[in-house]
Amino acid sequence: MKLLVCIKQVPDMESKFKVGAEGLWYDRHDLAWLMNEYDEYGVEQAVQLKEQTGADLTVLSIGPEQVKETIKKALAMGCDRGVHIVDDQAHLKDPFEIASMIAEFAGDKGFDLIFTGMQSQDRGSAQVGVMVAELLTIAAVTTVVDFAFVDGQVTVKRELEGGVKAKVASKLPVLITCQLGLNAPRYPTLPNIMKAKKKEMLSLPATDLRKAAALQETMKIEFPAKRSGGLFLEGEVASIADRLIRILKEKTTVLA
Amino acid sequence: MKMLLVAEYRQGELLESYTELLAFAGIMGAESAMFLTAGTAGELPKFSGRLYLAEVAEFGEYNPDVHKQLLLEVVEKEHPEMIVFSHSSYGWDLAPRLAVSLKAGQISEVVALQDGALVAPVCNGKLRRTMKSRGRITVVTLQAGAFGLADAAVGVPTVIPVTGNAKGNIDLQGYEMAEHGGVDLSKAEIIVSAGRGVGKPENIALVAGLAKALGGEYGASRPVVDSLWVEHNRQVGTTGLTVSPKLYVACGISGAVQHLAGMKKSEFVVAINTDKDAPIGDMADVFAVADLKQLLPLLIEKLQAL
Numbered sequence: 001m002k003l004l005v006c007i008k009q010v011p012d013m014e015s016k017f018k019v020g021a022e023g024l025w026y027d028r029h030d031l032a033w034l035m036n037e038y039d040e041y042g043v044e045q046a047v048q049l050k051e052q053t054g055a056d057l058t059v060l061s062i063g064p065e066q067v068k069e070t071i072k073k074a075l076a077m078g079c080d081r082g083v084h085i086v087d088d089q090a091h092l093k094d095p096f097e098i099a100s101m102i103a104e105f106a107g108d109k110g111f112d113l114i115f116t117g118m119q120s121q122d123r124g125s126a127q128v129g130v131m132v133a134e135l136l137t138i139a140a141v142t143t144v145v146d147f148a149f150v151d152g153q154v155t156v157k158r159e160l161e162g163g164v165k166a167k168v169a170s171k172l173p174v175l176i177t178c179q180l181g182l183n184a185p186r187y188p189t190l191p192n193i194m195k196a197k198k199k200e201m202l203s204l205p206a207t208d209l210r211k212a213a214a215l216q217e218t219m220k221i222e223f224p225a226k227r228s229g230g231l232f233l234e235g236e237v238a239s240i241a242d243r244l245i246r247i248l249k250e251k252t253t254v255l256a
Numbered sequence: 257m258k259m260l261l262v263a264e265y266r267q268g269e270l271l272e273s274y275t276e277l278l279a280f281a282g283i284m285g286a287e288s289a290m291f292l293t294a295g296t297a298g299e300l301p302k303f304s305g306r307l308y309l310a311e312v313a314e315f316g317e318y319n320p321d322v323h324k325q326l327l328l329e330v331v332e333k334e335h336p337e338m339i340v341f342s343h344s345s346y347g348w349d350l351a352p353r354l355a356v357s358l359k360a361g362q363i364s365e366v367v368a369l370q371d372g373a374l375v376a377p378v379c380n381g382k383l384r385r386t387m388k389s390r391g392r393i394t395v396v397t398l399q400a401g402a403f404g405l406a407d408a409a410v411g412v413p414t415v416i417p418v419t420g421n422a423k424g425n426i427d428l429q430g431y432e433m434a435e436h437g438g439v440d441l442s443k444a445e446i447i448v449s450a451g452r453g454v455g456k457p458e459n460i461a462l463v464a465g466l467a468k469a470l471g472g473e474y475g476a477s478r479p480v481v482d483s484l485w486v487e488h489n490r491q492v493g494t495t496g497l498t499v500s501p502k503l504y505v506a507c508g509i510s511g512a513v514q515h516l517a518g519m520k521k522s523e524f525v526v527a528i529n530t531d532k533d534a535p536i537g538d539m540a541d542v543f544a545v546a547d548l549k550q551l552l553p554l555l556i557e558k559l560q561a562l
């Protein structure tokens with residue numbers, strides 16, 4: 001069995017963001033970079049499935065040189081080989097272009113199962129995974145919070161709104177988009193980090209895979225207008241505590 | 257402009273969110289038709305226009321490949337310039353499938369319009385983007401609650417049955433409901449919630465302690481529940497509970513839209529967060545820029561001394 005997990009490198013969402021020079025994306029300088037949270041669940045599930053079945057597991061990421069760090073983390077978590085699609089302009093590509101590149105890579109490899117995050121933390125379009133499946137004409141189940149592989153069939157729970165889950169079964173090949181809480185992603189251990197350094201890392205130029213053009217365009221990126229009215233309390237914690245209690249007394253009835 | 261709105265039906269019921277699609281169409285001044293897979297004998301959306309109705313007994317509630325094929329037939333008849341879904345578990349699953357088939361650009365989680373272009377959040381709402389599709393057709397998903405009708409929906413649709421012999425590739429085997437029991441946060445008047453900013457499970461006690469000192473209950477954001485630090489019946493947000501207390505204190509919660517959806521009806525909101533730019537600031541009446549590990553023990557002490 002052959003597995004693929006697709007991951008993205010994203011900035012820490014607690015970063016101080018700035019608008020980039022062309023005004024089309026955030027400034028990529030001076031940010032701390034992490035594996036997209038949703039993808040961590042994908043990597044963990046793929047590694048668990050590899051452990052269960054002995055399957056071969058490839059991890060893929062598109063982006064500039066620095067995304068190799070994130071691929072290495074996935075290798076240290078247990079993926080067998082990394083594929084880096086080298087693209088300095090990946091952040092300006094739309095979901096269809098990204099999905100087309102992945103599908104172009106995966107097309108002749110015969111993956112039985114593909115895992116992606118349900119969305120990325122920065123762009124949040126929730127499109128790429130489903131689009132990869134459509135381009136490969138395989139089944140896709142999104143927003144998965146529970147996964148089992150038994151007798152050659154996948155049974156998952158999809159998360160719906162309000163705490164409801166839908167139980168869905170699919171035959172292979174299938175693409176799964178992973179939702180938060182699907183499993184408990186492991187931390188790479190030091191020996192596994194060392195081992196990961198020796199694992200195969202394939203680099204492919206994006207131009208080899210780029211067959212599709214963008215279907216959408218960004219006109220601008222900006223900070224949303226702040227809703228005014230909120231009061232900021234800053235300074236010494238003791239003083240913040242006193243001021244906060246005073247406000248609660250004055251503005252609410254909860255301390256009455 | 258011609259729009260095709262895709263309404264939702266789940267567990268035997270039409271979802272109210274179709275009214276948000278109608279509100280969006282209204283703002284865009286569009287002429288809209290609607291698509292719905294539902295029990296054809298049951299409740300129908302209230303609007304005056306063409307309703308393409310597929311029988312759920314035949315096509316299933318969640319069967320995205322089949323629904324896509326049915327939708328493609330409707331697109332052939334209606335030639336919409338925009339196809340609009342809710343950004344929901346049904347919408348974000350189905351919309352990209354249709355977008356690929358139509359080679360249409362999809363713009364996800366639209367929250368506003370600006371000069372006819374679509375605005376969507378980036379980075380947990382810290383930034384926002386204005387976008388447009390390049391092709392003839394644009395597929396759109398709307399953030400829940402971003403658009404709403406001022407008045408109740410009215411009208412009776414002209415029903416056009418949709419049939420076909422499309423076959424799906426997945427099998428919906430049933431639903432599982434959230435477990436209830438224990439605390440009922442939806443009735444609490446004071447809620448203090450723990451977010452990932454609490455750092456470690458031991459610090460939940462601080463949040464629970466503040467809740468107790470205020471005479472309320474404690475809740476949590478999703479990562480805290482996913483980490484099993486707090487039970488699911490205390491999760492606030494789209495995939496948890498909707499609450500409307502007199503006071504909501506968000507401790508170490510960034511304010512993702514899925515969390516805000518669950519607490520935005522709170523009367524008074526206090527945020528305690530080290531990141532002054534955290535989007536929870538949009539909802540907060542008071543924003544304490546502080547480390548919760550320092551502030552919470554002090555608050556508890558001072559409240560107990562009152």
Ligand SMILES: Cc1cc2nc3c(=O)[nH]c(=O)nc-3n(C[C@H](O)[C@H](O)[C@H](O)COP(=O)(O)OP(=O)(O)OC[C@H]3O[C@@H](n4cnc5c(N)ncnc54)[C@H](O)[C@@H]3O)c2cc1C
Nearest residue numbers: 451452453477478493494495508509510512530531547548
């Ligand atoms: C389909 C879907 C459904 C979802 N449903 C829900 C839902 O129902 N409920 C929900 O909550 N989320 C839900 N989410 C997840 C949501 O998108 C966010 O990921 C989540 O709400 C983030 O939780 P958080 O704010 O606790 O964590 P983070 O976003 O990681 O924020 C942590 C915050 O803590 C602050 N902080 C860090 N250290 C400290 C400190 N020492 N003192 C004070 N502040 C500190 C940081 O500045 C940051 O703002 C859903 C997501 C999806 C895609």
